[in-house]
Amino acid sequence: MASLQQNRTLQILKAAAEGKYGVLAAIAYNIEQLTALVRAAESRRSPLILQLFPSTLKQLPTLAHAAAEAVKSATVPISLHIDHAQDEAHIREIMATLCVDSIMVDMSHYEKEENLAKTRVLAKECHVRGVAVEAESGRINGGEEGIADTGDLEALFTTPEDVEDFIKADIDILAPSIGNVHGDYGPQGPAPGQLHFDRLESINKQVNNRVLVCLHGTNDFPPEIMTRCIENGAVKLNVNKLLLEVWNEFLRQNAATTPLVRLIEEGMDVLQKETERWMDICGSSGKA
């Protein structure tokens, strides 16, 4: 049985919890983004969690292998995480065929009892292979490019009872629902009062290092919201558009006029710099 003691994602997050900083868990949709993220981690001497969506694994089957190679060859702690894995058969295929450090087993589309039962079974199977498991308690609303929208299912805030139930389901990383949403908040970020920092803080106290706390839904976050989430116990900060928008915007502005190889290089530079900026904000720079 592979040991979770050696698990890269958990090692990265435990060090962050002890050192009171946050680690970016950054989505990549392609090899340029993946490369820019890794370059940022190297240049800032920062830990990093690379995240791929299950849909990306199907669209670009070799990307996970490139990511695993980047994890192995990096001189800073990096791990590979699969975000929002919602299909049980695909989760089993992922753990059997790919070199991943952690998987978000997202059964939040099911009612709670079924969610917990499925999560417990899958967590056990992952742990046998040394793969750490994240789960979402309550329900985080909305959708992102690459994952199913929760549609008209209502958001459910994480309760103290949820926290205990998910810990009993043997997960390693808990993603609470505290008013955070998938998708956009709007240019100002979350509205005042939208994020329940007190709920996040009490969840963090309640888990008391039994699991690590992850925050989803960080689009449009201003730096002060990010640091407040970290102060209140979030150590794994899932980021998608928060970083990638500069890359998207660079392509929108330059794709028609810039030769391809230069477009690739300059796009990676822009994303690397933005990632470095957020590593500084999260306090992970220099911690590798």
Ligand SMILES: [Zn+2]
């Ligand atoms: Zn998410």
